[in-house]
Amino acid sequence: MDAPERIAVVGAGAVGLTVAHDVATAGARVTVFERDAPGAGMTGRAAGICYDAYAEDIDVSVADRAMTRIRSLSGTDEFVFHETPYVFLARDGDDAAVSALEEAVERMQVHGREVSTVTGDELADRFPIRTDDVALAGVAENAGWADPTAYVDLFVGKCEDAGVEFRVGDSVSIRADPPGVAIDDVVTARFDAVVVAAGVHSRRLLADAGYPIALKPYRVQALVGACDYRGPTVYDATNESYLRPHLVGVLAGDGVEPVEADPDEWDETADDWFVRDSLDAVRHRTETDPAVERAWAGLCGATPDRNPLVGAVADGVYVAAGWHGHGFMWAPAMGALLAGEIRDTDGVSVPDQFDPKRFDGDESFTVVEGMTLDDDS
Ligand SMILES: Cc1cc2nc3c(=O)[nH]c(=O)nc-3n(C[C@H](O)[C@H](O)[C@H](O)COP(=O)(O)OP(=O)(O)OC[C@H]3O[C@@H](n4cnc5c(N)ncnc54)[C@H](O)[C@@H]3O)c2cc1C
Structure with missing residues (x-):
């Protein structure tokens, strides 16, 4: 099948804007549909923390890609990545957190991360923070933060330069067969592919089109x-x-x-x-x-397994959602990977582990936060 030429992206958060830019620069004609303003969803509320302190292959490769790209963008058009180590600590008496931290750091090191464990005293020697209650800490060097709104502004500009059209102000619904976008139930234009990057609204949008997702x-x-x-x-x-x-x-x-x-x-x-x-x-x-x-x-x-849902749910219908609080730091990488998959670029595709079809969409599961030190951190 030929790579889709006309692509609609629903949602102008960090994820949608990155995908839109990356498919546009790969040659597609792209329209972004945003009901509010770019960045007005969760991206504009994010803390903007980025790090590569992961212990699983797949997370490490995404984080590596994301950190490289975010650094390459730093300094352009007011967007700045502030290099800042990421310290994660367990307090005295919290033996469970101490052993989870030890295990996590060991696994991060196996994956080549620049992470070390330090005592409270060692932490105090290096950083201006109180450490007298710290039993053990991990320090990840490859980390920092950026203003998510500045990322949005940067990518709106980059999208415009790449010829992306913005349609802002309407809440849209989507169609699956053929792929399309509707405003007030009227289909707007023909698209070869639709990308749903509508954050936490993605489930409803896709469920209404007949494709429930586990979000x-x-x-x-x-x-x-x-x-x-x-x-x-x-x-x-x-x-x-x-x-x-x-x-x-x-x-x-x-x-x-x-x-x-x-x-x-x-x-x-x-x-x-x-x-x-x-x-x-x-x-x-x-x-x-x-x-x-x-x-x-x-x-x-x-999501049930804390991995995101990224990829096709039907022919020409894609989703990118379910980030467990890591959507900003992963956007630079996941945008590129999803764009590669959509445009069928050699060697660039979303890891199988993120296939949204691994779940039926009706699973019952418990919500677990993203920033933890347990087995999946
Ligand atoms: C307090 C807080 C702190 C966070 N801190 C971090 C952090 O430090 N690091 C990190 O990586 N992540 C962090 N996150 C998570 C991060 O904000 C999200 O993972 C990320 O912003 C997701 O981006 P997105 O583009 O998928 O979604 P969003 O930014 O939510 O974008 C989705 C867009 O879709 C639009 N939309 C929805 N439905 C429709 C529709 N029907 N029609 C048209 N448009 C529609 C919305 O208006 C919205 O603009 C934090 C989140 C919060 C709330």
Whole structure:
């Protein structure tokens, strides 16, 4: 079969924009459909943390590709990747987290990651963070953060340069046979392929077209506080919270609710308990006293095996969703891989492990957060 020439992408988040750009530069005519504004979905709410601290082959190869690309983009059009080590730690008394951390670091090292374990004292020698409660920490050197909104702006520009058409302002539905996009039930134009990169809305869009996928949204929260913090990104495995430096001080998050959320009806404001607990965690770890500038909630997408759903669900209908909180850092790689698969580029395709058809779409499964130190981290 010939590579599709006319491609519709639904969703202008980090993933949709990257796929759109990459298929357009490979020669396709591309239209992006976005109901709100580019980046207005979860990309605009992301913390922007990136790292390669993975312990499985497949994750490592995606992360390698993503980190190389994100660095190559840094410095262009206001987009900056801030090199910042990623510290993940277990506190005194949390033996389960300590052994999970040891195992995870060992497996990361087997996969050639630049990751080491350090004691609390060693951590204190290197970074300006409090460590007297740290039993053991891992330090991943190949890590950093970027502003997801700047990534969106960069890729909107790159898409426009590559001739991508944007249709913004309508919530669309999709058709499978033949592939198409409809606004108010009226099919817009003929496409050879449709890519659904609608984040947590992808399940409903595809289910309505007859292709259910195994995706569950779950709610997470974050805040930005003004203070003077110049340390690393820190993930505390004992209380499952994270923080990273931010231009005004610190960005902190946790608040994972491991229950399914309704993508059309959820609370976008941060909970009081989350703000209180996050501030406590930041004060404790950074020994600063941040003033909250902004706090918010968002949704991430879970799958039964914590791998994303990327690839064809039917002839000419593709999905890219289910990132478990890693969709921003993986977008530069997954966009390229999916574009390669769609355009049938030699040697560039999505790993089989991410095939969305590995699930029927009606599985019952428990939501597990993405940033953990257990066997699949
Ligand atoms: C608080 C928080 C912190 C996070 N931190 C990180 C992090 O540090 N690192 C990381 O890698 N990831 C992080 N994530 C996860 C990350 O935000 C997502 O994985 C990523 O943004 C997914 O991008 P996307 O393009 O798939 O989806 P989205 O950015 O949600 O884009 C989907 C787009 O589709 C549009 N859309 C939906 N339905 C329709 C329709 N019917 N018609 C037209 N358009 C439609 C939406 O408006 C939206 O713009 C975080 C998420 C949250 C909420």
